Amino acid sequence: MASKGDCGERGTTAAWIKKHQPIYDRATRHPFIRSIWEGTVDFSAFKRWLAQDYIFVREFIPFVASVLLKACKHSGDEADVEVILGGLAALNDEISWFKKEASKWCVSLNSTPQNANLEYCRFLQSLTLPEVSYTVAITAFWAIEAVYQESFSLCLESDSKMPKELIGTCERWGNASFGQYCSSLQNIADRSLETASSVVLSEAEKAFVHVLENENYFWSMSLGE
Numbered sequence: 411m412a413s414k415g416d417c418g419e420r421g422t423t424a425a426w427i428k429k430h431q432p433i434y435d436r437a438t439r440h441p442f443i444r445s446i447w448e449g450t451v452d453f454s455a456f457k458r459w460l461a462q463d464y465i466f467v468r469e470f471i472p473f474v475a476s477v478l479l480k481a482c483k484h485s486g487d488e489a490d491v492e493v494i495l496g497g498l499a500a501l502n503d504e505i506s507w508f509k510k511e512a513s514k515w516c517v518s519l520n521s522t523p524q525n526a527n528l529e530y531c532r533f534l535q536s537l538t539l540p541e542v543s544y545t546v547a548i549t550a551f552w553a554i555e556a557v558y559q560e561s562f563s564l565c566l567e568s569d570s571k572m573p574k575e576l577i578g579t580c581e582r583w584g585n586a587s588f589g590q591y592c593s594s595l596q597n598i599a600d601r602s603l604e605t606a607s608s609v610v611l612s613e614a615e616k617a618f619v620h621v622l623e624n625e626n627y628f629w630s631m632s633l634g635e
């Protein structure tokens with residue numbers, strides 16, 4: 411099983427992946443994802459993940475909208491704004507996908523958010539505040555998307571025994587074009603970090619690590635831990 415923690419090659423984000431490799435690997439190679447990869451996934455854990463992730467994605471929408479607003483005000487690069495706008499637009503399709511998938515698996519989308527999810531959503535809300543800099547917000551945004559991309563693309567590798575029922579889920583975040591989108595976000599984050607003050611750099615690194623911790627708890631919650 412490969413670990414692609416060195417994607418991005420250069421830049422601050424790649425250096426942080428290396429520096430925080432153990433927690434990065436826990437987030438991107440979690441036992442929940444490994445169980446999909448090896449074909450032993452418990453479908454009740456998958457259903458728990460589905461119901462909880464829908465709640466997360468609903469909270470992710472205002473977060474991405476806040477990153478877009480900050481990009482419009484501070485990025486000074488129209489191409490960056492368009493990448494983020496594309497990400498926000500894709501969430502519309504993602505919400506429809508969750509609804510379809512939930513009905514296929516007979517999962518209610520009105521379930522109560524579990525603690526790990528509540529905490530993660532609270533963190534997202536804190537990042538929407540105007541005093542959080544664009545650099546910190548875009549770094550967190552990249553990290554959130556990158557964890558899903560790295561996780562689900564593993565399940566699509568040739569040595570994967572992923573159950574066929576989960577191919578749509580794995581392709582949603584593991585496909586090549588989502589990979590390109592994550593690379594674009596990573597480039598935007600790296601460019602923003604290049605000119606950041608030491609205070610902002612330290613806040614962005616903390617946000618990066620906090621995303622990884624939250625992603626790890628989220629997968630564990632899905633396993634019922």
Ligand SMILES: Cc1ncc(CN)c(N)n1
Nearest residue numbers: 463466467554555558628
């Ligand atoms: C918990 C979580 N993290 C990331 C993603 C990818 N947007 C997601 N849907 N859910």
